Amino acid sequence: MIVRTPLPKKRRPEATGNSDSPNSDGRFVIFEDLPEPEPSHQHSDQMLCTYQCRQLVKADFLDALSSAEKKSQDYQSKVEAMDSDLRKSEAERVKFRDQLLYAEQEVAAAKGREQALQDQLLKEVSESQERLRKQIHIHSELEVKFRKEMELRKNAESLLSSAEEKASLLEGKLSHVSESIEREKVRLQKELTQLKQESKLSMERISADLQRMECKASNSEKEAALLKDQLENLQTKLNECLHEKNEVEKKLSTLTHQEFPSDDNILVKHLREELRNYESEVREARKWKASHEDIELLREKLLEEKGRRERAESEVLKLSEVQINGKKLEDELSSWKSIIKEIPGVTSAADIPLKFEALQKEVLEGMMKMGEVTARLKQVEVALDVAENTRQNVETEFALTNERMELLKLELKRTELLLSSTTEERDRLKIVVDQLKQQKTVEAGGAMTDGTVKELEASLAMKEDLIKQLESSIQEQKDVNTRQHNEIKLLNERLSNESRRIKSLEREDDRLRSEIAILESKLGHGDFSSASTKVLRMVNSLAVDSEAKQTIEALQNELQKTKDKLQAIEELKKQSGDAGTLVDSYISGKVVQLKEQIATLEKREERYKAVFADRISVFRRACCELFGYKIVMDDHQRSDGIPVTRFTLQSIYAQSDDEKLQFEYESGNTKILGNTYTQQPDISHQVEIFIRKLNSIPAFTANLTVESFNKRTLS
């Protein structure tokens, strides 16, 4: 309101900083009615003053108006600037809002991804937990299987130990049985040897008997011959005596007819006495002969009886030994039978090897089963190891996943913190935007927006940095996750391959070990299996029982024959003692025939020899005269035992006895032997030429003959 009476004009402050003046800051001040001025000379002055005042006021008013207008323009410009700033800020707000929304979306996406990652991690964790549970379950199953297998193994081992004990017991029993069988065999062999010795002794005895029989036969033959001779002598004597007797009787008869003197009677008496003496002597001789024969028969009988006694004594000794052996055999048989009874499934000796084979088969089967069980155990152990390794791997994976989970949780927390910070920033921005709105409506001043803008910018930059960091961390996590996944896959594949390889190798190892065991057993036993192989043994050539039996039988047959012959001879002797003329004549006739044959043959041989000697001497002389060499033939034997004919040639024109050629003839081949004569230079030269080079002995001998003839004639 314009004052009617303006107050005295105050000077406008030049400096705007004069804050004491009320107009300094452009505000209109309502002047209050000032105290009234003094009434003296004020009316004119007042009139002037009012015009001036009005003018001043007008000027002031105009100035104020202009300033106000300027101010308003300034304010308008400021408002416009503020408006533009506001628009900018609004645009920026919108932008920030969009960015915020984008950031929120990103955060939501990150949240979603985190959620997905969390879910994935949870899934992986659950899967790993499930795997772990499965592995634990498998592990527990394997442990159960392992315990069962261990129990089975223990049972198998106990069975094996019991089987081994049984086998050892059976082996012990079998060894006992085999020992007993061997002892029996030894004894049987001893008996066999004894029997052989006995047979040998019997053979020797038989041979001795044979020899004795032969000697007896020869002796008896000799005796028979002697007796025959004696008989013949006696017969001749008898005949002579008979003849003399007949003559004497005739004489006696003639004498008796002629009445001979007493001397003849005495002679006749003497002759009769001599005849009687001779007859008595013949009777005594016959008696001596018979007694001699009896003595010899008795001697032979004595010898036979002695032999029989010795045989009986030896057989008695043998009987006692055989009885002892029999008792021992019976004891052993009883023990063997008791052992057989103890062995289950065995009723006789033939069952023992079958039982032994069955036990061996059982032992082999048990060993095979043991091998299989050990193979299975090893497989289970391998599987256990693999399971443990997988469990350890899974545990490590689980720990790693847990660590990742924790890391992700930390990152989640970080992102949540970031989210919270971004939300706070958003709220602050909202508040700032509201404030800006309020400021826009009030239009009080625009200086506040600079700070908020700067704050917004700073917060935006922070948010951008945070967002970038988040994105980079998410990307890194993604990369890490993918890398870990790939590594885990590769490791799993490798694990599976290695486990397969280990299993195959272990199977091959077991197979090779079984093959080695089989080959070792085959090596020691020589590819023997009782089911498919038969073992043949050559009958012992040293124990020739059959041949001994055959020889014994042959000797016994010969003995029987000789006994028959001896009996025949004895019968003949007996027969010959009474009337031996038939046998004597037969034997004598045969002897005479043989002697005549021998004589004729000898004569023939002598004739042949004489004829041969004549003819060969003629031949030798002819050869000597025709070829000029005296040939002497000798039979020699070389050091190696081969018989060889040696010819010694001496030329008829030789000047000394040393000039002799020696040739050796063997199976159609003739070769010259070296001596002093052939070693002479000219002879050796001829030998070299004719025999060595030309291979002609006749040419050599002819040449030598000519040369020696020339030398002889010339000399």
Added chain:
Amino acid sequence: MAGSWEVTKNSSCDYEQGPTNEVLERWNFSIETDKELDKKVSRENSDNEIMREIQAVMRQIASSITYLPCLDEPCIFDVLAYTDMDVAIPFTWTESDPKLIANPQMVKLHSFDTKIGKVDTLVSYKNDEWDEQ
């Protein structure tokens, strides 16, 4: 044995102690005949090589006396032949057990290969008491 030569897989001969019939040594001659070698590569060795191989085997058999246990007691030979189950037993042969040695020491000798078959030699003997100690 000529008729069963084809089916004889291997033959072995061993010593036996006279009094106790204990097997002390066991010589194993494993013969692979032509039939068994049909499927494999045909082996053609010259006579000199065959002779050399046989000489090597003979030398080894002769030198085996250095490690074989001493035989103080009189012993006898037994000749065994491993045949198929369907082979007829000749007159001078009889069935027997394989005469195996318990816990033997085994020494594998050289083998020789002819055009007809291959012969592997192995000697197994009972552990001497001194050696076990």
